[in-house]
Amino acid sequence: MRFRMKVSDLVTVPLLLLISVAAQGQQGRQIPRGAKIYLAPMDGFETYLKEAIAKKKVPVEVVDKKALADFVISGNAESRKAGLGKKLIFGSWHSNEEASITVTNLKTGEVVYAYAVHKENSAHGKRSSAEACAKHLKKIIESK
Numbered sequence: 001m002r003f004r005m006k007v008s009d010l011v012t013v014p015l016l017l018l019i020s021v022a023a024q025g026q027q028g029r030q031i032p033r034g035a036k037i038y039l040a041p042m043d044g045f046e047t048y049l050k051e052a053i054a055k056k057k058v059p060v061e062v063v064d065k066k067a068l069a070d071f072v073i074s075g076n077a078e079s080r081k082a083g084l085g086k087k088l089i090f091g092s093w094h095s096n097e098e099a100s101i102t103v104t105n106l107k108t109g110e111v112v113y114a115y116a117v118h119k120e121n122s123a124h125g126k127r128s129s130a131e132a133c134a135k136h137l138k139k140i141i142e143s144k
Contacts, residue, residue: 031071031103031112031141033059038069038106045077045099048130056134059141071112075101075133077126099129103137113140 031037037053037060039046050062063069077099100116117132 031060031137033141034061035071035141036061036063036069037103038063038066038072040066040072040074042075042077045075045126045130046073048077048126049073049101049133052127052130052134053137056131056138058134058138060137066106069106072104072106073101074104075099077129097126097129099126099133101133101137113137 039050039062042049053060053062066072077097098116098118101114102111103113104110105112115133115136117129117136
C-alpha cells in the first residue's frame with residue numbers, strides 16, 4: 001500500500017496544527033464583538049470574504065485602512081476547475097475550492113484564529129469558501 005500526499009495536504013496539515021495551537025489558550029485573545037477588522041489583499045478573495053461577512057452578519061466592522069483596525073485577516077484561496085474527465089464521466093462542471101484565513105491581533109502580533117476549508121464540487125466557487133470562513137468566524141466570536 002502506497003501513501004501519497006497531495007500538495008493541498010502539505011498546506012492543510014500545517015494549517016490544522018495552527019488551528020489547534022490558536023484554539024489552545026485563547027482566553028484573553030478572543031475577537032470581541034464590534035472589533036475592527038482589515039481584510040488584507042488575497043488575490044480578490046477579500047472581496048468575497050467582505051460580502052460573506054456582511055451576508056452572515058458577523059458582528060465585526062470591516063475597515064478599509066489597516067491603521068484603523070484591531071485585527072487583520074489574511075489568507076488565500078485556490079480554485080480548481082473541473083477537468084474534461086470529471087465533466088464527461090461524472091457530468092459535473094463544479095470546481096474544487098480551498099481557502100484558509102488567519103486572524104491576527106495587530107497590537108500583539110498573535111494569531112488568534114485560523115480556519116481552512118475544502119469544498120468539493122462547489123457550485124459557487126470562492127463565494128462558498130468565503131461564506132464557510134465567515135460562518136465559522138461568526139461562531140467563534142459569538143461563542144464567548
